[in-house]
Amino acid sequence: MFKHDIIIVGGGLAGLRAALAARGADVAVISRVHPLRSHSVAAQGGINAALGKTDEGKIAQRPFGGAGFPRTAYSQDRTGHALLHTMYEQALINSIKFYAEWLVMRLVVNNGRCSGVVGxxxxxxxxxxxxxxxVIFATGGYGRIYKRSTxxxxxxxxxxxxxxxxxxxLEDMEFVQFHPTTLYGTNILITEGVRGEGGFLTNKNGERFMERYSPHLLDLAPRDIVARAIKTEINEGRGFEGGYVHLDLTHLGARxxxxxxxxxxxxxxxxxxxDPVREPIPVQPGQHYSMGGIASNKKCETAISGFFAxxxxxxxxxHGANRLGGNSLLDKNEGEPFFxxxxxxxxxxxxxxxxxxDEQRLTAxxxxxxELKVRYKNVYVRNKGNVFNQELVNAIELEGMLDIAEAICIGALARKESRGSHYRLDHQERDDVNWLRHTxxxxxxxxxxIGHKPVNITMYEPERREY
Ligand SMILES: Cc1cc2nc3c(=O)[nH]c(=O)nc-3n(C[C@H](O)[C@H](O)[C@H](O)COP(=O)(O)OP(=O)(O)OC[C@H]3O[C@@H](n4cnc5c(N)ncnc54)[C@H](O)[C@@H]3O)c2cc1C
Known part of the structure; x- marks a missing residue:
């Protein structure tokens, strides 16, 4: 049994930021992988802040989708890498204790109060x-329940x-963000920073089709609008064979x-x-960000006392509806392979x-x-070992993936409107009368x-913008 005052589960940017804020206390970080391999390391384009530019020109900011001003501070197109390495270095300097390669499987909750975790x-x-x-969870998103994901x-x-x-x-699980530009074939992210620097999208006829979907913001319209535009081009036969369009930056020049x-x-x-210096990049939309997650307030408190997210x-x-991933399995030798x-x-x-x-597809x-949840009870793993048994870890995680997928579907079926990243072909309008509420x-x-809670409207009333 291990004992610490504060346990943070997750060694990405959120987890390390929480650990540094608590420095000086007896704080430990538990992570499924080495912290520097957390997904945060992959963040590319930058981090938004209303700074102006410093007089010394120390913090560069670039335009991003949906923003009215260049607000995205960046370090080339490797912002997450720069941030995560800096934070990890600071965590080591501040003697934060790390438990790397541990999977947290349970919260310990008694009478509504959390007193630890099982790893x-x-x-x-x-x-x-x-x-x-x-206990603070900083365990990241749920993108990998989709095949095409960044x-x-x-x-x-x-x-x-x-x-x-x-x-x-779980709150607002139906709001899943699809990034417009992922590399065709692998779905590796091609950052919005590319369009921020002047890159643009074309279809197989060479048309800059964003002129039709967003005459004002063009290629820098919000992500949901650009993703739907690309998918529409592909669905209506103006994409390239296989389902992609081009992201052209050749005009930016090699330098x-x-x-x-x-x-x-x-x-x-x-x-x-x-080589994008000479040829356009083939891109298609892919799952990118999870707007939904563990219901928490702005102090990161959840409904369970002592448990934060x-x-x-x-x-x-x-981010609202759109933002600007059992030991008993070892005994089973028959059934289906979990993968x-x-x-x-x-x-x-x-x-x-x-x-x-739409209703039909969501119901399906x-x-x-x-059906998969029932079949999951009869899955097996081939590797019966104890040492770095990643197959077992993946099988354990699959049970959670099924829960998360079910929660997304339930929310998406119930929400009979279109809002942000959630677009229903059978309910294409936003419906504030019935659906200006969280799931x-x-x-x-x-x-x-399923339940609901009201949206907390602060300085700005929800508006309808023309892009
Ligand atoms: C390719 C890509 C590029 C992006 N670029 C940008 C960008 O330019 N700007 C921007 O603002 N956002 C960007 N994002 C989004 C942003 O990177 C993420 O939202 C953010 O990094 C998430 O940080 P996090 O600390 O919450 O989670 P993560 O970095 O995903 O860390 C999760 C941590 O939890 C641990 N963990 C998970 N489950 C368990 C468990 N059960 N037990 C123990 N440990 C566990 C993992 O080991 C990991 O350490 C990008 C996303 C992608 C996919």
Missing amino acids: YNIENGKIEGFLAKA NSIINTGYGCAVAYRSGAA KIKERLPGIRQIAMDFANI CGECSCISV KLRDELKATMDENVGIFR ALTKIR LVSYTQDVPV
């Missing part, structure tokens, strides 16, 4: 308890599922591309054999719970997910229970 040591297969006065493979949403099964509600977008150039050369696993609702179910889950999410949704997805999904032993 699985991936290195040796042991299960241990951690006692704490406060997220790293560890972003399964398992942290959200652990919290959900322990009594914390600017090499200076400002070196990572993107490298990705295009390594994974598509294309921050970062992408939480739903504090700063077969995982592939079927991802396929149904891509096909039925994607950019364009929910039926499929419930809450709570776990029960039977089917999940």
Whole structure:
């Protein structure tokens, strides 16, 4: 049994930021992977702040989608890498204790109060308890329940599922952001910073089609609008064979591309054999960000006393509907390999719970997910070892992925309107009368229970903007 005053689960940017804020206390970070391999390291384009530019020109800011001013502070196209390495260095300097390669599987909750977590040591297969006065989840998003996703493979949403099964509600799960530009074939992110620097989209006829969808903001319209525009071009036969469009930055010139977008150039050369200095990049939309998550308030408090959530696993609702991933399994030798179910889950999410949704497809997805939940009881893993058994970890996470997928479908089916990233072909209008409210999904032993809570409107009334 380990004991600390504060336990933070997650070693990405949110987890490390929380750890540094608590420095001086007895604080420990538990992470499924080494903190520097957390998904945050992949953040590319930058981080928004209303700074103006400093007089000394120390903080550069670039335009991003949906923004009225260049507000995105950046470090080339490797912003997450720069931030995460700096934060980790600071965490070491401040003697933060790390438990890397541990999977947290349960919250310990008694009478509505959290007093610790149960962790699985991936290195040796042991299960241990951690006692704490406060537990903070910073476990990242749930992008990998989709096949086409920009997220790293560890972003399964398992942290959200652990919290959900322990009594914390999930909020606004139906709001899943699809990034317009992921590299065709691999779905590696091609940052919006490319369009911020002047890159633009064209279809197979060479048309700059964003002129039709967003005459004012063109290629820098909000992500949901650009993603729907690309999907419409592809669906209506103006995309390239296989389902993609072009992102052209050849006109920016070699110098600017090499200076400002070196990572993107490298990705295009390594994974598509294309040099963006000379040729356009083939892109298609892919799942990118989870707006929903563990229901929390602006102090990161949840409904469970002593349990907090921050970062992408939480739903504090700063992004609204759109933002500007069992030991008993070892005994089973018959049944189905777990990865077969995982592939079927991802396929149904891509096909039925994607950019364009409707009742029929969402119902088909929910039926499929419930079938997979029944089949999950009979899955097996081939690796029976205790040491770094990643197959077992992935099988454990699949149970959580199924919970998360079910919560997304329930929310998306109930929300009979279109808002932000959630677009219903059978309910295309935004409906503030009935749906200006958050969705809450709570776990029960039977089917999940859906509830709602009002939207907290502060300085600005929700408006309808023309893009
Ligand atoms: C390719 C890409 C580029 C992006 N670029 C930008 C950008 O330019 N600007 C921007 O603002 N945003 C960007 N985003 C979004 C942003 O990177 C993420 O929202 C953010 O990094 C999430 O940070 P986090 O700390 O919440 O989670 P993560 O960095 O995902 O960290 C999650 C941590 O939780 C741990 N963990 C998870 N489950 C468990 C468990 N059960 N037990 C133990 N540990 C667990 C993991 O090991 C990991 O350490 C990008 C996203 C993608 C996919």
